[in-house]
Amino acid sequence: MTRGSPGWLGDTQWRDYGRKLDLWNAFAGPELRALLTTLVPPTSRLVLDAGCGTGHVSRLIQDLLPQTSRVFALDLAWPHLVSARRRLCRTLQADLRALPLSPESFDLIWSANTLHHLPDPVESLKEIRSALRPGGLVAIGHGSYLPDMLFAWDSRLERLTNEAVRAYYRDRYGRSETELAGIRAWTGRLRQAGFSAVTARTIAIERISPLDEDASAYIQECLFDGTFRGRLSPYLSPEDDAELEALMDSQSPAWALTRPDFHFLQTFTVTTGRKPGPA
Secondary structure, three states, X not given: OOOOOOOOOOOOOOOOOHHHHHHHHHHHHHHHHHHXXXXXXXXXXXXXEEOOOOOHHHHHHHHHOOOOOEEEEEEOOHHHHHHHHHHOOOEEEOOOOOOOOOOOOEEEEEEEOOHHHOOOHHHHHHHHHHHEEEEEEXXXXXXXXXXXXXXXXXXXXXXXXXXXXXXXHHHHHOOOHHHHHHHHHHHHHHHHOOOEEEEEEEEEXXXXXXXXXXXXXXXXXXXXXHHHOOOOHHHOOHHHHHHHHHHHOOOOOOOHHHOOOOEEEEEEEEEEEEOOOOO
């Protein structure tokens, strides 16, 4: 992929959303660490983090394994790899649609919030399968497309806000709600790509007021400022837009993040499959 050939959601080798990735990983870090502890086989000798972002999870996986095991961090975006290299020296810039990897090399391939950016995830899963050893494990992690609960005290505004986000992405990228919600389809995709022993597990990332610094920074910067503010006005009535703006404004007495009834919920699903054959 070249600078002039963006991916399905605008990704190029120069696109940088490292700040958002850092905020997400700090916010969800405790749950991700606990999940990986139960997921990563301790006998893994060679592991790939496919779509590593800034390398947080690559480092978590490496810390769970013996020093003799090796974790490689792969991403398309060069700015992300610069950050990942500070956490883990073994990095590789590559496109998941054409992995430059030796066949049957890895015991585990982890990929989180990545494959839904590609136009044909099943073909990319086949690329991943070819890089796994027989009996090797692939784990596909995805956060829910939108928070499962954000404005617990106002389900109407929450519903309208989520609908407005979907409409915004539809207009920006030309993608339907069905396409954007495709992160729920990984069990079928893994089976289509030739994996066996497919499993799925969903965890809840839940925060209530008073919020800690990591939760407040993630929700404010990634959701309020980075996704909602300035983008959703065309899709909301003036009254609903004004109410949403007040909830997002840290200078407003109505700021959502300091409400005593603030309750945030976002799910994260990991779907796994094994490459057929003896381990």
